[in-house]
Structures are given as structure tokens and as C-alpha cells.
Amino acid sequence: MRGGIPNLGFMSIYAVTGSASGMGKATADRLREHGHTVIGVDLRGADIIADLSKPQGRALAASEVLHQSGGKLHGAVLAAGIGPGPGRTRALAEINYLGAVELLQAWRPALAATASAKVVVFSSNSTTTTPLIPGSAIRALLDGNAAKAERIMGRFGKNAPSLMYGTSKIALSRWLRRAAVTPEWAGAGIRLNAIAPGAILTPLLQAQLDNPEQRGAIEAFPIPTGTYGTADHIADWVIFMLSPAADFMAGSVVFVDGGTDAYFRSDDWPRGVPLRRLQRYLRLTKQFAARKAAAAK
Numbered sequence: 001m002r003g004g005i006p007n008l009g010f011m012s013i014y015a016v017t018g019s020a021s022g023m024g025k026a027t028a029d030r031l032r033e034h035g036h037t038v039i040g041v042d043l044r045g046a047d048i049i050a051d052l053s054k055p056q057g058r059a060l061a062a063s064e065v066l067h068q069s070g071g072k073l074h075g076a077v078l079a080a081g082i083g084p085g086p087g088r089t090r091a092l093a094e095i096n097y098l099g100a101v102e103l104l105q106a107w108r109p110a111l112a113a114t115a116s117a118k119v120v121v122f123s124s125n126s127t128t129t130t131p132l133i134p135g136s137a138i139r140a141l142l143d144g145n146a147a148k149a150e151r152i153m154g155r156f157g158k159n160a161p162s163l164m165y166g167t168s169k170i171a172l173s174r175w176l177r178r179a180a181v182t183p184e185w186a187g188a189g190i191r192l193n194a195i196a197p198g199a200i201l202t203p204l205l206q207a208q209l210d211n212p213e214q215r216g217a218i219e220a221f222p223i224p225t226g227t228y229g230t231a232d233h234i235a236d237w238v239i240f241m242l243s244p245a246a247d248f249m250a251g252s253v254v255f256v257d258g259g260t261d262a263y264f265r266s267d268d269w270p271r272g273v274p275l276r277r278l279q280r281y282l283r284l285t286k287q288f289a290a291r292k293a294a295a296a297k
Contacts, residue, residue, distance in 0.1 A: 012035075012036040012037065012074045013036070013037045013038075013039065013069045013070075013072065013073055013074055014028075014031050014036055014037070014038050014039070014073065014074060014075045014076060014077065014242070015038075015039045015041065015065045015069065015073055015075075015076040015077070015103075015107065016028045016031070016038055016039070016040050016041065016076070016077045016079060017040075017041040017042070017052065017061070017077070017078050017079055017080035017099065017100070017103065018041070018042060018078075018079035018080035018081060018122075019038065019040030019041060019042050019045075019046050019047075019079070020040065020042035020043070020044060020045035020046050021042070021045075021202070021203055022079070022200075022202035022203055022204060022231055023079050023122065023197065023200060023202060023231045023234045023235065023238075024040075024042070024077065024079030024080065024122075025231070026231035026232050026234065026235035027077050027079060027234070027235045027238045027239070028040055028077075029235075030235045030236075030238075030239055031239070031242075034239075036074075039065050039068050039069060041061045041065065041080065041103075042080065047068065048060070048061055048064045048065065048068070050064070052080055052094065052095045052098075052099035052103075053090075053091045053094040053095050053099070054094070058098065058099060058102045058103060061103060062102065062103050062106035062107065063106070065103075065107060065110075066106070066107065066110055069110060071109070071110050071113060072110055072113045072114055073107055073110040073111050073113075073114065073117060074114050074116075074117055074118075075111075075117050075118040075119060075120075075242045076103075076104065076107060076111065076117070076119045076120075077119075077120050077122075077238055077242070078099075078100040078103065078104065078119070078120070078121045078122060079122045080095060080099055080100070080122075081095060081096045081099075081122060081204075082095050082096065082204070083165060083204045083205075083207070083208060084161035084162040084164070084165040085161055086158075086161065087161075088161045088164075089150050089153050089160045089161050089164045090146060090147075090150045092161060092164040092165050092167075092168050093141060093146040093149050093150060093164060093167070093168055094146050096165070096168035096169060096172065097141045097146070097168040097171050097172050097175075098141075098144070098146060100121055100122075100172055101144075101172065101175055104119065104121075104179075104192075108184065108185070108188075108190070111188075111190045112188035112189065112190060114189075115188075115189040116189050116191075116244075116247070117189065117190045117191070118190075118191045118193075118241065118242040118243070118246055119190060119191065119192045119193070120193055120194065120195055120238045120241045120242060121172060121176050121192070121193070121194045121195075122194070122195060122197070123169050123172055123173045123176075123194040123195065123196040123253055124165075124166075124169040124196055124197060124198075125196050125197065125198040125255055125257040125260050125261045126165055126166040126169050127166060127169045127170045127173055127196060127253075128255075128261050128264065128265055129260055129261060129264050130162070130163065130165075130166035132163065133163055133166045133167050133170060134152055134153075134163070134167070136152050137149045137152040137153060137163075137164070137167045138167055138170050138171045138174070140152060141167065141168065141171035142171050142174060142175060149164070149167065150164075153167075169196075172194070173194055173196075173253050176192055176193075176194050176251065176253075177251040177253070179192060180192035180193070180250045180251035181250055181251050183291070183295075185250075186250045191246050191247065191249055191250055192250065192251065193241055193246065193249050193250065193251065193252045193253070193254065194252070194253045194254070195234065195237055195238060195241065195253075195254050195256060196253050196254065196255045196256065196257065196261070197229060197234050197256055197257060198223065198229060198255070198256070198257025198258050198260045198261070199218070199221065199223055199228045199229065199257070199258065199260070200228060200229040200230065200231060200233070200234060201228040201229065201230055201231075202231055205218070205228070221260070222260055222263050222264070223257075223258040223259065223260055224258060224259035224260070224262070224263050225258035225259055226258075227258065228258075229256065229257070229258060233256065234256060237254065237256050241254070
């Protein structure tokens with residue numbers, strides 16, 4: 001074992017989307033430095049060139065990774081994503097949500113084939129720091145309906161892209177937490193977790209800082225540590241979450257954001273189970289016990 005990642009030689013294969021720039025590239029580079037095989041997916045400069053904003057691009061990425069990996073993946077990092085901008089409302093839903101979920105669903109058998117695969121999905125601290133995100137749009141994405149989510153966002157005018165960004169990341173985090181604890185994922189040895197970066201100085205953030213309409217709001221946003229993060233900071237966390245140290249992690253969303261989430265939500269979480277949710281809590285406990293007993297027969 002070197003640097004926190006299992007030393008599995010050339011048999012250790014990871015798929016990384018968004019591998020050509022930013023945090024995805026930093027992660028892919030780190031994996032290669034440790035001797036692992038990385039199958040990169042991006043619009044350019046990657047092993048597989050695919051446009052994740054299109055259904056055919058997602059299908060191509062899914063099938064080509066399975067082909068190049070020989071049907072076995074030791075892990076995956078879903079880092080591909082775009083930030084808000086004019087005309088991007090639909091693409092934000094397609095890339096940030098469907099571009100992760102559809103690929104993971106296609107790769108699940110390959111991940112299960114290695115019995116101890118680790119997956120890290122890129123969420124964002126926008127999930128908890130963006131006000132007024134419509135629940136109907138989140139539900140539309142969870143139903144796989146990007147067109148409906150886009151229509152819902154239409155009433156927000158020029159704010160639609162920013163709200164869709166937060167929507168896509170909330171929907172992705174909810175999908176992950178629902179899937180991560182199921183027999184199909186946790187039960188198959190796949191550890192599915194998310195990292196939620198804050199303001200990381202990547203090309204995406206730099207483009208926003210270079211935009212006069214966005215710069216002021218970004219610079220005024222609270223970051224208690226006082227500095228932007230770097231792609232290498234996030235890559236270090238992703239490497240840890242791909243390692244055996246993450247064997248007992250499932251469905252976690254880890255915030256690495258300079259304290260922004262804690263600043264806004266210091267008293268919101270964690271919190272106990274309220275009375276109104278007690279019945280659901282007891283039902284889920286009973287369901288789990290029944291499923292465990294059935295599996296033991």
C-alpha cells in the first residue's frame with residue numbers, strides 16, 4: 001500500500017470523469033503516480049472523448065470504460081461537471097446529475113466484480129448554501145427528467161443556471177445516499193460516497209472570477225479559513241476515500257469547503273430523529289432486520 005491507495009499494480013483500474021482539468025485531473029494524476037491505471041473521460045485530452053451533456057455521449061462513455069477495463073473496476077471518480085452560466089440550465093442537469101448517475105448505473109456490475117470497489121462522486125457545498133432551490137426540480141432530476149427540471153427553472157429567469165447548479169448537486173447527493181446503502185451497492189462491496197468541495201481555485205472558478213457579473217458575489221461569499229482551496233487539497237481527500245480506510249464509509253457526503261457549510265449551518269446538523277419521523281425510523285429499522293434475516297437463510 002502506497003500513499004493510502006492499495007498497491008494493486010496494473011490490475012488496479014479506476015475510471016475518472018472530468019480527468020482533463022481541475023480536481024478530476026489532480027485526482028487522475030495522483031492515481032497514476034501511485035501506479036494505477038486510469039481511464040479518463042472528458043471532452044478533450046482524455047482516454048475517452050465523450051460529451052456527457054448528451055445521452056449518446058453518456059452511453060459512449062459508459063460502454064467504452066467497460067470495454068477498456070475488461071469489465072472490472074476497482075473504483076470510479078465522478079468529477080465531471082460545469083458551473084452556472086447563461087444558457088447552461090439544461091446542460092447543468094445533464095452533466096452534473098445524469099452524467100454521474102447514468103454512468104454509475106452502467107458501471108455497477110464492473111465495480112461489483114472486484115468485491116471492494118470505492119466510488120467518489122463530486123457533490124458541492126452549494127447543496128446547503130444556495131437559497132430557494134425548488135424541491136420540484138430536485139424531484140424531477142431524481143426521476144431522470146432533465147427536461148422537466150429545466151421547465152421548472154424557467155420561472156427564475158437569469159437565476160435559473162445558479163439554481164440548477166445547486167439542484168443538480170442536491171439531486172446527485174440524494175441519489176447517492178439512497179443507493180449507497182442498498183444491497184446492490186453496499187451489499188455488493190461497493191462503497192459509494194461523495195465529496196462536497198467549496199470554493200476551489202479551478203478553471204471553473206477562475207472563469208467565474210473573471211466574469212464581472214459574478215466576481216463580486218464570489219469574493220463576498222463567506223469562507224472562514226480565508227482562502228480558496230486547491231485541486232490538490234481535494235485530490236488528497238479523494239485518494240483517502242478510495243483507500244481501504246473508507247471500507248466503513250457508505251453514503252457519506254464529506255464537506256471540504258473552508259468552513260462555509262458550518263458557517264451557515266452550525267446549528268442545523270447533526271440533529272436527532274424528530275417525533276414526526278419516528279414511525280419511518282422504526283419502519284426502516286424493521287425492514288433492515290427482515291432483509292438481514294432473509295439473507296441469512
